Amino acid sequence: MKIAVLGAGAWGTALAISFAARHEVALWTRNAADCAELASNRTSRYLPEGFLPIAARVEPELAKAVRGADLVIVATATSGLRETAAAIAAINPEPALAWACKGFDRDTRHLPHEIVAQALPRATRVGALSGPSFALEVARAQPTALVFASPDAAFAQSTVAALNTERLRIYSSQDVIGVELGGAVKNVIAIAAGISDGLSLGRNARAALITRGLAEIVRLGVALGGQSETFMGLAGLGDLVLTCTGDLSRNRDVGLRLAKGQSLDAILAELGHVAEGVHSAPSVLSLSLSHGVEMPITAAVHGVLFDGRSPAQAVAQLLSRDPKAESGP
Numbered sequence: 001m002k003i004a005v006l007g008a009g010a011w012g013t014a015l016a017i018s019f020a021a022r023h024e025v026a027l028w029t030r031n032a033a034d035c036a037e038l039a040s041n042r043t044s045r046y047l048p049e050g051f052l053p054i055a056a057r058v059e060p061e062l063a064k065a066v067r068g069a070d071l072v073i074v075a076t077a078t079s080g081l082r083e084t085a086a087a088i089a090a091i092n093p094e095p096a097l098a099w100a101c102k103g104f105d106r107d108t109r110h111l112p113h114e115i116v117a118q119a120l121p122r123a124t125r126v127g128a129l130s131g132p133s134f135a136l137e138v139a140r141a142q143p144t145a146l147v148f149a150s151p152d153a154a155f156a157q158s159t160v161a162a163l164n165t166e167r168l169r170i171y172s173s174q175d176v177i178g179v180e181l182g183g184a185v186k187n188v189i190a191i192a193a194g195i196s197d198g199l200s201l202g203r204n205a206r207a208a209l210i211t212r213g214l215a216e217i218v219r220l221g222v223a224l225g226g227q228s229e230t231f232m233g234l235a236g237l238g239d240l241v242l243t244c245t246g247d248l249s250r251n252r253d254v255g256l257r258l259a260k261g262q263s264l265d266a267i268l269a270e271l272g273h274v275a276e277g278v279h280s281a282p283s284v285l286s287l288s289l290s291h292g293v294e295m296p297i298t299a300a301v302h303g304v305l306f307d308g309r310s311p312a313q314a315v316a317q318l319l320s321r322d323p324k325a326e327s328g329p
Ligand SMILES: NC(=O)c1ccc[n+]([C@@H]2O[C@H](COP(=O)([O-])OP(=O)(O)OC[C@H]3O[C@@H](n4cnc5c(N)ncnc54)[C@H](O)[C@@H]3O)[C@@H](O)[C@H]2O)c1
Pocket: 007, 008, 009, 010, 011, 012, 029, 030, 031, 046, 075, 076, 077, 078, 079, 080, 081, 083, 084, 100, 101, 102, 103, 133, 134, 135, 136, 272, 273, 274, 276
């Protein structure tokens, strides 16, 4: 199969490395310097320990990567999805398409499948690839499980069959909203977990945040049309646990640094990668308000990121909430 991977950040590069074991891969990035570095060194600043096999082609022209591809995978930051999907539409309006970004459109609050439907209205073989997966571990071929969700069950199954390897195990789903929502909101909760660990609040506190964070994900996800069981799976609980506990997480790192007193601007300037939770927090909060869903952890993270609240104040606010039934709204 010919696969075009668009976006050569950490995740796009790791996916290209993995897919190159079975397929003809073209890896595109908009940045000419990144392209040249990857083509000559087979590695890049985004994933310094990853090594792109010689068989994988680094392609500086989007049209050449997309034309003739059996499957196009967009692995840019979510902020690049609309622009990239529009560029694909000009080359092939009906591609078989997967996206691997986790977040919301910052202006419209739309999930990735809505962005894709707007940019590529004729494309029906489409879906979201998500799940607990640090790029570095995938690049090292350490065992990883993902989920691919498409409304087209046959497309989901054929894509899974094509991409699945012994080291990258992929499950199929038809719950696109649930898979996308789980992957987007866990990043916000991971910032909270980083803040908690940065303040040395302990493992009990972290477990509480993960569990109550999952409750927030389920409440919002179901309100938006996702299936509750999806949130107990790889794109929900699985990714939430990984991102809240794994030190490779950029979102968790943002929280750790906020707790140490660094400003958000300084953190983002140093990170060198996208931390989607920072950009998703306003969308998640706004959706929670418009759907009448209580999301106190999300509100606390938003307060620290954008409303001048200190991490200690946010913790105090969460801990002073009235007791309530565990399974209540
Ligand atoms: N890194 C991981 O471990 C990992 C794992 C699973 C999913 N993801 C998700 O994949 C997405 C990308 O993450 P990453 O780690 O590769 O980020 P990164 O910061 O390492 O790289 C981001 C990439 O997006 C590209 N990009 C940004 N805006 C663009 C635009 N407008 N047009 C074209 N390209 C654009 C950049 O050039 C860069 O190549 C995120 O949504 C992330 O949540 C990341």
